[in-house]
Amino acid sequence: MAFNVDKDGLLQPLGVTVLRDNRMDLLPGTRDYFESIPGRDGEFDFGCDFEGQILELHCVAETTRATWHTLRNTIAGYLNPKLGTQDLTFADEPGAVYRVRYSGSISLTLYPFAREFTIPFKMCNPHRLASTQSLLEGTGTAVNAGNDETPCIVEIVGPVTNPTVKIGSLEMKYTGLVTVSDKLIIDTEKLTATFNGANALANYNGVFPNLAIGNNAVTAASAGATTVKWYNRWI
Numbered sequence: 323m324a325f326n327v328d329k330d331g332l333l334q335p336l337g338v339t340v341l342r343d344n345r346m347d348l349l350p351g352t353r354d355y356f357e358s359i360p361g362r363d364g365e366f367d368f369g370c371d372f373e374g375q376i377l378e379l380h381c382v383a384e385t386t387r388a389t390w391h392t393l394r395n396t397i398a399g400y401l402n403p404k405l406g407t408q409d410l411t412f413a414d415e416p417g418a419v420y421r422v423r424y425s426g427s428i429s430l431t432l433y434p435f436a437r438e439f440t441i442p443f444k445m446c447n448p449h450r451l452a453s454t455q456s457l458l459e460g461t462g463t464a465v466n467a468g469n470d471e472t473p474c475i476v477e478i479v480g481p482v483t484n485p486t487v488k489i490g491s492l493e494m495k496y497t498g499l500v501t502v503s504d505k506l507i508i509d510t511e512k513l514t515a516t517f518n519g520a521n522a523l524a525n526y527n528g529v530f531p532n533l534a535i536g537n538n539a540v541t542a543a544s545a546g547a548t549t550v551k552w553y554n555r556w557i
């Protein structure tokens with residue numbers, strides 16, 4: 323299931339009007355990693371990560387007292403958080419996808435022929451993702467067109483022995499034979515390496531590079547077929 327705020331400002335498939343949202347008001351919060359040492363001034367900076375954030379849609383539904391209960395049941399069914407994370411897109415921001423799940427509570431303001439409310443969506447992944455996946459086959463340049471580094475998936479199909487794939491200065495190395503009917507998949511977001519679906523970390527060197535912003539030089543395995551897949555993303 324997916325949500326879309328169309329060109330008329332209607333949140334589909336709910337059919338309610340979005341009066342405003344907070345997409346442009348918030349930058350994701352950060353988890354900062356600092357450490358201090360007794361007897362030394364200041365702190366050591368070990369970097370940071372972005373935290374999840376709340377994206378709110380302020381909505382109004384035209385309805386009467388007689389029709390509200392039916393509409394309420396429809397809205398509640400679509401927003402049910404047990405459905406998991408869903409895509410939210412906006413007509414005025416083509417190509418970007420927000421991954422959201424209803425989180426929190428909704429209070430209603432009642433009018434004779436309308437109900438006004440704010441839908442709180444939780445973005446556990448604080449990034450906006452590209453709606454289409456980018457792909458590079460073989461050796462070449464993987465272009466991350468977003469404004470933050472992004473993980474990738476590397477797929478290797480044989481025949482190749484002890485394949486090595488290089489992204490920038492980082493080398494991903496697998497020890498073993500990959501035949502033409504085998505598939506080795508390295509996921510740098512999930513930090514996994516699988517061989518025909520089975521855990522292959524024991525034969526992998528544990529390197530999981532992300533794609534930096536802009537151009538990334540990729541050197542494919544010496545034989546077989548290497549494919550790199552990723553989604554550009556923005557904060």
